[in-house]
Amino acid sequence: MTTPFGQIGVQDVLDIAVVAFLIYQAYLLVVGTRAVNVVRGILVFAGVWVAAQLLGLTTLSFLLGRAGTVGIFALLVLFQPELRAALERVGRPRGRDASASGAALQDLARAMERLAERKTGALIAIERRTPLGEYAETGVNIDALVSVPFLEALFARNAPLHDGGIILQGARVIAAGCLFPLQAADGTYRRYGTRHRAAIGLSELTDAVVLVVSEERGSMRIALAGRLGPDLNGTELREQLRELVYDYPVGRPAAPVKAAPPEPADAAEPEDGGPNGQAAPEARAERRPEPRKEQT
Numbered sequence: 001m002t003t004p005f006g007q008i009g010v011q012d013v014l015d016i017a018v019v020a021f022l023i024y025q026a027y028l029l030v031v032g033t034r035a036v037n038v039v040r041g042i043l044v045f046a047g048v049w050v051a052a053q054l055l056g057l058t059t060l061s062f063l064l065g066r067a068g069t070v071g072i073f074a075l076l077v078l079f080q081p082e083l084r085a086a087l088e089r090v091g092r093p094r095g096r097d098a099s100a101s102g103a104a105l106q107d108l109a110r111a112m113e114r115l116a117e118r119k120t121g122a123l124i125a126i127e128r129r130t131p132l133g134e135y136a137e138t139g140v141n142i143d144a145l146v147s148v149p150f151l152e153a154l155f156a157r158n159a160p161l162h163d164g165g166i167i168l169q170g171a172r173v174i175a176a177g178c179l180f181p182l183q184a185a186d187g188t189y190r191r192y193g194t195r196h197r198a199a200i201g202l203s204e205l206t207d208a209v210v211l212v213v214s215e216e217r218g219s220m221r222i223a224l225a226g227r228l229g230p231d232l233n234g235t236e237l238r239e240q241l242r243e244l245v246y247d248y249p250v251g252r253p254a255a256p257v258k259a260a261p262p263e264p265a266d267a268a269e270p271e272d273g274g275p276n277g278q279a280a281p282e283a284r285a286e287r288r289p290e291p292r293k294e295q296t
């Protein structure tokens with residue numbers, strides 16, 4: 001085919017399609033994770049470098065060029081988890097059985113309710129786009145379908161794996177007794193216990209949806225994008241799980257992780273109110289939940 005840019009053959013089209021596909025996959029990998037800020041930084045850096053070259057600022061463009069060479073190696077180190085994630089993703093089977101996801105959602109929510117009723121502490125991370133393999137390695141590998149009795153048995157007080165968190169991949173539990181990164185003790189959530197801070201910490205570093213049942217209060221909460229949501233009842237929990245995890249087909253970017261789960265309707269202030277008197281999602285996300293110790 002002849003175009004203003006010369007001859008374009010089937011190979012060129014294939015070449016462009018593959019590169020576009022790879023760029024899209026890279027985008028899916030970083031969107032919703034903290035890596036997206038690093039990508040923004042790189043784009044700004046590249047922009048300044050190009051501008052320096054165009055304006056003939058030789059010293060600046062020389063320095064930025066040298067820094068860029070070193071930066072490539074730094075990026076390999078910085079993006080090591082994402083690169084590893086990409087390779088893991090390539091090898092992972094695709095597709096998601098909708099009925100299995102629906103059953104897992106119901107079983108998970110029911111198990112959370114039962115654990116909360118009995119005030120049995122639980123910590124459950126649900127993998128989305130960021131693979132949680134490195135956290136799964138800190139615990140015991142399991143490959144079992146999510147079910148109410150199984151989850152209850154895992155977190156039962158004297159069970160060998162009740163300490164730590166479990167990791168879910170779709171409808172399967174892949175690891176139990178895992179250590180999650182603790183959220184820094186100097187932040188908003190410093191007065192929370194370690195279970196809640198581990199949930200917040202993991203959600204801060206990955207796009208996982210992390211569920212917590214408090215042993216002390218018997219409450220159910222979701223940590224997302226470094227924020228801890230409010231207490232949820234069973235219906236709210238199911239809605240959140242449906243929205244955040246089980247409705248997301250493979251290949252579509254994960255749910256936006258900036259917004260924390262909404263505050264309950266009775267906590268919404270009138271000035272934030274939308275048509276239903278509920279806070280707008282962004283406004284709700286900014287509101288900090290009350291520290292646990294003060295609530296008891």
Ligand SMILES: Nc1ncnc2c1ncn2[C@@H]1O[C@H](COP(=O)(O)OP(=O)(O)OP(=O)(O)O)[C@@H](O)[C@H]1O
Binds near residue numbers: 122123163179195215
């Ligand atoms: N880094 C971690 N990763 C995973 N689980 C952890 C981690 N740190 C603590 N836990 C879990 O949290 C439990 C201790 O919870 P702790 O009482 O300190 O937290 P909490 O936030 O007050 O929760 P609760 O309201 O259930 O008491 C531990 O027994 C362990 O199961």
